[in-house]
Amino acid sequence: MRLSELSEHSGVSTATIKYYLREQLLSQGRRITATRSEYDASHLRRLRLIRALIQVGKVPVATVREVLAAVDDESLGRTTRLGAALWALPRAEEADPQAPATREAQALVEDLLTELGWDFARANGALSPAYRSLVTPLTRLLELGHPVTVTELTPYARQMASVAGHDFDVLETLPDDAERAETAVAAAILREPVLLALRRVAQEEESARRYGP
Incomplete structure (x- = not known):
């Protein structure tokens, strides 16, 4: 699908998608011409995840990048990969360990x-x-x-x-x-x-x- 179609299916504006591409939250599409790329279902799925993290979870972009790095790290075992992605999510302030x-x-x-x-x-x-x-x-x-x-x-x-x-x-x-x-x-x-x-x-x-x- 083209960028405009990816935007339509995901509900994310093309300007925002381009921002995610620049910030390397979303992988580049397959280059078709010098000015045009093609995107697939994996991009759509990733966009929905990014949208959930940023818009619903209020996760900062830097933290989103950390979460996605764990998601994409093929060197990790399955349990470690899942754990690393979830551990990277922000959480409430922790209690004083000495109290x-x-x-x-x-x-x-x-x-x-x-x-x-x-x-x-x-x-x-x-x-x-x-x-x-x-x-x-x-x-x-x-x-x-x-x-x-x-x-x-x-x-x-x-x-x-x-x-x-x-x-x-x-x-x-x-x-x-x-x-x-x-x-x-x-x-x-x-x-x-x-x-x-x-x-x-x-x-x-x-x-x-x-x-x-």
Whole structure:
């Protein structure tokens, strides 16, 4: 497809596409003439990802470049490639690692991972942004005097394990690791809010079932 067609299909203006090309967020199309290139489905998919990162996720261009570099790094193993792409995403400010509540939250997370038998997560520990993103809200809960226990968290974690299994069932239907990594990143930006909204809708339904509308 031509640049104008790529713009039409993606909803991204030609000027913005040219900017993404200059910033090397989008690979160059196949050169047809000195002034014309041809683009394919991979460009369209990448444009949709860039749009999700910048417009929905509010991710800075420099960080988008870092995320996409991980997505495209064929030297990485599948787990590392997915992890690197997701780890590059911006995240909320982390709790002070030296604060007593943070240390208590870290101990709670370690006990939870042990209970679940999630050895890979324990081995990566503080290296993982996902691990740290779990510690931070638990720290806030503890600081505000809201008790939380492994017993309370375990059923939620097991449900999330089922969700993760479904996530990877979907990823494994895709043809290559680059598309899997792209899809995982897009899901982190676009689908996680859907999961939260579904939880709240389910709570409304459960409340009505138990207590009446």
